Amino acid sequence: MLLMKWIHIIAISLCFPVLSFAQNMAPKSVGFEIMTNRQTGNCMACHDLPGVSGLASNFAPPLQGVATKWNAIELTQWVTDARKINPNTLMPPFGTTQGLTKVISDRAVLSPGEILQVVETLISWR
Numbered sequence: 001m002l003l004m005k006w007i008h009i010i011a012i013s014l015c016f017p018v019l020s021f022a023q024n025m026a027p028k029s030v031g032f033e034i035m036t037n038r039q040t041g042n043c044m045a046c047h048d049l050p051g052v053s054g055l056a057s058n059f060a061p062p063l064q065g066v067a068t069k070w071n072a073i074e075l076t077q078w079v080t081d082a083r084k085i086n087p088n089t090l091m092p093p094f095g096t097t098q099g100l101t102k103v104i105s106d107r108a109v110l111s112p113g114e115i116l117q118v119v120e121t122l123i124s125w126r
């Protein structure tokens, strides 16, 4: 009887760290991969992203909850060319090279399809 009780307690205590780990994990998506890849979005260089800890930065506002501030069209504008929303922004344009002087190629950092994936993830952060 006592042994059963101990097995129970151990089993329950083993479950808790697993549960809290699962809660801390942000749902992974193609958009999330683009945002956290240094070669593509690299958003976490400036933003705190849900589910990314350690290398998080507070240079820019955290992206947790952005979908409560902006709709899909506005979020697309932020990612494509933030200068259209705030001319003095420090956020680089990801969807255009227009007005940039030190570009290596005339290709934007992200394609329209990639921006769509990023916005799909942003819109889920409410």
Ligand code: HEC
Residues within 6 Å of the ligand: 035, 041, 042, 043, 044, 045, 046, 047, 059, 060, 061, 062, 066, 069, 075, 078, 079, 082, 086, 088, 089, 090, 091, 092, 094, 118, 122
């Ligand atoms: C070089 C730093 C930098 C990088 C990299 C960057 N941003 Fe930003 N971003 C900013 C800053 C700073 C702001 C705050 C608004 C401003 O200054 O215009 C901002 C604002 C935003 C906003 C509006 C947030 C709000 O709370 O209103 C969104 C959405 C956003 N960024 C998305 C992204 C995404 C997605 C990426 C990656 C693809 C990214 N940013 C990469 C600097 C950055």
